Amino acid sequence: MERENSVEFKVSGRYALFSDPINRVGGEKISYQIPTYQALKGIMESVYWKPTIIWLIDEVRVMNLIKTQSEGVRPIDYNGGNTLSIYTYLTNVEYQVKAHFEWNYNRPNLEKDRNENKHYFIAKRMIERGGRRDIFLGTRECQGYVETCKFGEGKGAYDDYGELSFGLMFHGFDYPDETGEDKLIARFWTPVMSNGYIKFLRPNECTIKRKIASIKPKIFDESNFSGLGEFGKGEEKNGLDAETL
Numbered sequence: 037m038e039r040e041n042s043v044e045f046k047v048s049g050r051y052a053l054f055s056d057p058i059n060r061v062g063g064e065k066i067s068y069q070i071p072t073y074q075a076l077k078g079i080m081e082s083v084y085w086k087p088t089i090i091w092l093i094d095e096v097r098v099m100n101l102i103k104t105q106s107e108g109v110r111p112i113d114y115n116g117g118n119t120l121s122i123y124t125y126l127t128n129v130e131y132q133v134k135a136h137f138e139w140n141y142n143r144p145n146l147e148k149d150r151n152e153n154k155h156y157f158i159a160k161r162m163i164e165r166g167g168r169r170d171i172f173l174g175t176r177e178c179q180g181y182v183e184t185c186k187f188g189e190g191k192g193a194y195d196d197y198g199e200l201s202f203g204l205m206f207h208g209f210d211y212p213d214e215t216g217e218d219k220l221i222a223r224f225w226t227p228v229m230s231n232g233y234i235k236f237l238r239p240n241e242c243t244i245k246r247k248i249a250s251i252k253p254k255i256f257d258e259s260n261f262s263g264l265g266e267f268g269k270g271e272e273k274n275g276l277d278a279e280t281l
Contacts, residue, residue, distance in 0.1 A: 041136050041156045042094070045163045046185040047079055048130040051105075052173035053123065056206040058222055058248070066124040067174065069102050070227065071131060073236050074208035075174050080135050083167040083182055084159040087256045088149040089137040090214055092239075097132040098232050101193045129173060134187045142216045143256070194232035201228045207242050213253035214239075220248040 054068045054075050073093050080091040105127045110118040137159070139150050162168050164184055171180035194200075203226060210221035223242040227234050 039152055039156070041138075041152055042134060043080075043136065043156075043159055043163060044132070044134050044185060044187040045083070046099075046130065046132050046183045047076075047171065047173070047180050048183075049171075049173045049178055049180040050128065051178045052126040052129045052180075053178050054126070054174040058206070058246075064121045064123065065175075067104065067126050068205055069126070069202055070098060070205075070229065070234060071096060071174070072206050072208065073239075074206070076131075076133055076135070077208060079167075079171055079173075079180065079182070080133070082169040082171050084155075084162040086146075086149065086155065087143055087213070088140060088146040089155055090140045091135055091137050093133065093135045093236050095134045095187070095233060095235050097187065097192060098194055098229065098234070099130040099132060099190070099192045100128055103127045125178065126173075132185055132187050132189075140214060142213055142253070146256070192232040194229065197229075197231055199228055199230050201226065204244070207237065208239060209248075210239060210245070211253070212251055218252055219250050222246045222248055 052067060052071070053065060054071045055065050056068075057074075076093045076096060077091050080093070085091065103126065104124050106122050106124045109121055109123050111121055113119040137155060140146070163182060167182050171182050172178055173180040204224055205227055207223040207225045210217075210219075210223060212218050212220065215221075222245065223239060224244040224246070225237055225242050227236075
């Protein structure tokens, strides 16, 4: 790529629930104290995503004090009826996020869609509009809101706090369409917050991994990806500039 293709945005909400998806099936759910890499990547993909690109989360800044609140809920039991569970949410959350995209080279059929200008300016425009799809902070009942921001601006609650380690945490998933391997892998790491800032490891830098299942990558073709029609008409997209987009 010729450019950094980096975007910055603020995401906030009344509640958030960031937890290890491997251990959250049924039962009680307790949020991590900070957002996971996978949760922030999912937010960015809700703002803008195409199978041509892979979003990488570079850094997050925690703006508000970390506070939790427990709620009694009655989820549907697997055997029918309802059961009682206690969910522990983060409350009044706000984060500044810095991310960039790279090409997904495991999809050679989308090579003609690799136009940095197009994807970068669409992503910027979608951030200004709050995203293409609904934004959730870890789980569907936690609605989030995306706005533009300059990463690092404003005063955060942990600006002079020093370092704080959060122990072993879930980082994200390695999906087969991004790795080229027919398996789903969970990644883990030990994040450290320094004066409110957390720098994420790249997925390939995580050393603690666990295989979840053997799966095949999702196929994108004319039946489920209308963007392929753009390339069948002989149009060359690489000449598009910012004004055209």
